[in-house]
């Protein structure tokens with residue numbers, strides 16, 4: 001069979017995680033309208049006829065301003081080093097910019113087997129799409145595919161291309177596996193997603209979620225204790241919201257999603273804690289499991 005690791009890279013917010021979920025066919029990685037949503041390399045597995053693709057979702061490549069930012073970029077480099085092929089995602093609704101060109105240069109220099117995916121065509125004009133593909137075409141990669149990850153449009157050609165590019169290899173994961181992500185990490189990510197959808201400005205970057213404990217109770221309910229970690233006292237007030245409204249609303253939504261995922265009832269014990277400027281502190285970033 002053909003198989004291999006495929007690193008999904010691109011600037012922040014171009015739709016890498018949405019694409020990974022669409023190809024896997026279930027939610028293995030969180031998405032949001034805010035840049036720098038993805039903070040880990042999350043693997044999603046796709047099984048097709050005689051083909052197993054291990055997609056590696058990565059944080060968006062950007063100019064780092066914090067210890068966390070630097071760590072995210074290093075994660076992408078690491079993922080590229082072990083990749084058999086690359087999906088390079090660009091945003092069809094935006095002109096190709098310096099960030100895209102930098103990534104293209106690096107991939108070109110590394111000689112990576114690369115498929116360029118122009119995403120969000122549902123929100124772009126035909127002229128815009130044609131123009132972008134023509135410009136990207138000068139990069140000399142293996143293929144250029146216009147898609148909409150959100151609407152699941154034109155995704156099959158991506159797998160056909162990968163079937164050509166990937167080497168003969170083993171089945172890395174048992175068929176039917178969708179991710180190698182530990183359940184607790186996915187819970188934490190789902191919780192963070194519900195807050196990202198409700199927070200503005202810089203706060204999303206300052207938020208981390210840690211699962212402290214999970215315990216099945218005698219009545220069959222799974223109790224999950226999670227902590228929202230923020231950087232300042234003022235941010236703690238924001239994530240809790242007026243009279244606790246925000247933490248309640250986001251918590252309920254996360255709980256429902258986890259319950260659907262597990263098929264059991266969940267009690268989510270959610271509290272906020274301040275860790276001063278954790279984004280700037282490498283030791284703290286590690287302790288938060290990032």
Ligand SMILES: Nc1nc2c(ncn2[C@@H]2O[C@H](COP(=O)(O)OP(=O)(O)OP(=O)(O)O)[C@@H](O)[C@H]2O)c(=O)[nH]1
Nearest residue numbers: 012013014015016017018032036037038060149150
């Ligand atoms: N219109 C449209 N929006 C999309 C499409 N794909 C993703 N989006 C939206 O773009 C935003 C970013 O999507 P993500 O999948 O989180 O992007 P990402 O590249 O993983 O972002 P980072 O992890 O922050 O680097 C979200 O609001 C998505 O709903 C698409 O095909 N069409």
Ligand SMILES: [Mg+2]
Nearest residue numbers: 016017037038
């Ligand atoms: Mg992402």
